[in-house]
Amino acid sequence: MTPRRFRLSTLALALAAGLAGCGAGDGPGSAPVVLAAFACGERASPIHAIQGAGPRSPFEGVVVDTEGVVTARLSGLGGFFLQSADATADADPATSEGLFVRTAEPRRDLKAGMHVRVRGTVTEEAGADGGSGFTVIAPLNQLAVCAESVALPAASAVAEPPPEWERFEGMRVLLPGPVTVTGNFELLRFGRAEISLAGRLFHPTERFSPGPQARTLAEANARARVLVDDNLEVEDPRRVWWLGGPVGPARPWRVGTAIDGLAGVLDERGGRHRLQLTAEPTAVRQAPRPTAPPAVGGTHRVAAFNLLNWFNGDGRGGGFPTPRGAQDAAAAARQRDKLVAAIVAMQPDVAALMEVENDGHDPDSAIAQLVAALNAGLGAAGDYRLVDPGVVRLGGDQIKVGLIYRSGRVREAGRAAYIEGGPFSDYNRVPLAQAFEPVDGGVRFVVVANHWKSKGGCDEAQPADRDRGDGQGCYNPRRVDAARAIADWLATDPTGSGGAGALLVGDLNAYGQEDPLRLLRQRGWIDALQRFAGETAYSFVFGGASGRLDHALASASLASRVVGAAEWHVNADELTVFDYTSERKGERRRALYRPDPFRSSDHDPLVVGLDLVATTGAP
Numbered sequence: 001m002t003p004r005r006f007r008l009s010t011l012a013l014a015l016a017a018g019l020a021g022c023g024a025g026d027g028p029g030s031a032p033v034v035l036a037a038f039a040c041g042e043r044a045s046p047i048h049a050i051q052g053a054g055p056r057s058p059f060e061g062v063v064v065d066t067e068g069v070v071t072a073r074l075s076g077l078g079g080f081f082l083q084s085a086d087a088t089a090d091a092d093p094a095t096s097e098g099l100f101v102r103t104a105e106p107r108r109d110l111k112a113g114m115h116v117r118v119r120g121t122v123t124e125e126a127g128a129d130g131g132s133g134f135t136v137i138a139p140l141n142q143l144a145v146c147a148e149s150v151a152l153p154a155a156s157a158v159a160e161p162p163p164e165w166e167r168f169e170g171m172r173v174l175l176p177g178p179v180t181v182t183g184n185f186e187l188l189r190f191g192r193a194e195i196s197l198a199g200r201l202f203h204p205t206e207r208f209s210p211g212p213q214a215r216t217l218a219e220a221n222a223r224a225r226v227l228v229d230d231n232l233e234v235e236d237p238r239r240v241w242w243l244g245g246p247v248g249p250a251r252p253w254r255v256g257t258a259i260d261g262l263a264g265v266l267d268e269r270g271g272r273h274r275l276q277l278t279a280e281p282t283a284v285r286q287a288p289r290p291t292a293p294p295a296v297g298g299t300h301r302v303a304a305f306n307l308l309n310w311f312n313g314d315g316r317g318g319g320f321p322t323p324r325g326a327q328d329a330a331a332a333a334r335q336r337d338k339l340v341a342a343i344v345a346m347q348p349d350v351a352a353l354m355e356v357e358n359d360g361h362d363p364d365s366a367i368a369q370l371v372a373a374l375n376a377g378l379g380a381a382g383d384y385r386l387v388d389p390g391v392v393r394l395g396g397d398q399i400k401v402g403l404i405y406r407s408g409r410v411r412e413a414g415r416a417a418y419i420e421g422g423p424f425s426d427y428n429r430v431p432l433a434q435a436f437e438p439v440d441g442g443v444r445f446v447v448v449a450n451h452w453k454s455k456g457g458c459d460e461a462q463p464a465d466r467d468r469g470d471g472q473g474c475y476n477p478r479r480v481d482a483a484r485a486i487a488d489w490l491a492t493d494p495t496g497s498g499g500a501g502a503l504l505v506g507d508l509n510a511y512g513q514e515d516p517l518r519l520l521r522q523r524g525w526i527d528a529l530q531r532f533a534g535e536t537a538y539s540f541v542f543g544g545a546s547g548r549l550d551h552a553l554a555s556a557s558l559a560s561r562v563v564g565a566a567e568w569h570v571n572a573d574e575l576t577v578f579d580y581t582s583e584r585k586g587e588r589r590r591a592l593y594r595p596d597p598f599r600s601s602d603h604d605p606l607v608v609g610l611d612l613v614a615t616t617g618a619p
Helices: 010-018 047-051 212-224 329-346 366-381 476-490 515-522 528-531
Strands: 063-074 080-083 098-102 115-126 133-147 172-175 179-181 193-197 226-229 259-260 260-271 274-276 283-285 300-310 351-359 384-386 397-406 410-418 432-438 443-452 499-505 540-542 545-547 548-555 563-567 606-611
Touching: 047 063, 047 098, 063 098, 063 260, 063 283, 080 133, 098 260, 098 300, 115 563, 133 260, 133 606, 212 226, 226 260, 259 274, 259 528, 283 563, 300 548, 329 366, 329 384, 351 366, 351 443, 351 499, 366 397, 366 528, 397 410, 397 443, 476 499, 476 515, 499 606, 515 548, 515 606, 528 563, 540 548, 548 563
Parallel strands: 098 133, 226 274, 300 351, 443 499
Antiparallel strands: 063 080, 063 115, 080 098, 115 133, 172 260, 179 193, 179 259, 193 226, 259 283, 260 274, 300 606, 351 397, 384 397, 410 432, 432 443, 499 548, 540 545, 563 606
């Protein structure tokens, strides 16, 4: 960690001499100074003594006098930050030199650089870890301005993840950078973003099995991450001032964007450490958008894509709002156009689709109308068809999985198959399998579309499904049961394809090293993304960390024909403002909509390349 820098000036030294009676030599565990007359220069409790070396102030609940320099008046947060002058700071890195002073009403008479004396009660507000607190003076009883303008305390330059952020609580902090935007979900709604001092952060169970290594990575992520905030408690602001200009296709503020020179005061509220910014960053390098799908090689391409609740009402322009997805026909048209743009660009020969309205397969159904839109978008080349499993509803959920394919490239072989009951009776969606063979000749293969129970809805989980705190979230046993059942089922050749190799794809809602994926690999399934994309693979961003919820696993008999696999990062890194919805968007933000692939969903689609050229003895 870059050590704290202390800047001494003639004025600061003079201040130190004038405050010689302020108890600067008192240790953090010393008793508070007995209150005397409220006057600048009288003996007072140093800020570092009030903060103490532990997670909570040793003076909690005590009325104290203290003096310091106003570093930021943030009326939107209900007060101002006060920090020790450099010359009066102690040398203990465990004791912070800043704190927050809450005021009953905005103090517009205060400005950064004033030296003030305050009297008030030391209070601990909810901290970032549930045990530590955010030390504030509240209520404030008295305030006196001792000097109108003094040197600001030097900002603590933090260039790498610190052992902990608590040591900087209430202090001026500079992140010289580059730092990385690792989560942007709240950027336009609340003016804040997750940033990392260690590049893109990954979910611990994406990299490691639940256990000591995953816990170590979780701790490292916590040290590397901090929330940067706009110091305003305003929801849906018309503009986020620190972005330096409007968001748009040229400035999309994707996850992965690099920033230099973030300066502010370290705050702790809402269960998070936050850098309350006091200036715009000095430089921003936008993460580029990947305009073309990844090249994966092979003779044929298989895609998997979670469509983020593709519902089409009654299929005739009515039936809105639906239980999920678009709220009216116009929004559904916008959503459809984005999905079509993404799928057409990938040009998959077979695509497994998740989160499709479970309303059958007739011309008014959601999946049929998506296929019709794809073919219209392709014009004369439009040859997509859907796989009809022969039932109106595929399971009892509101959403289902689906399979579509290009009839000019592949044809159905054998029968469509699905499995109901057991782990697929509820929560996990019914999987759908279909064998295909190239129209021009080649190796037969099976594609299996899957969508397993998410990590959400934990409050409703029965005891066996509750979050065990191992990083895998709730409902992990249900996902494990789904993995076991699907492997057993596919071993029976349910499509009657004669033992053709299979590709198991979809939104499994489990990260790469969690129990369901490890079970499948133990059963002989080959993780295509792990093989070709390695540790950089991700399809989803949640809580400021990236990971794979969407997977492609090949049976041992097909693995040698998988020649490439990758995600197309058009969704997970993108701001939600680019999606099809109009909720929480003013006119300017609604105008950002484009019928393009970007933020067509919240999951990135994946593409697998297969070499299906027939060889002697191949099925």
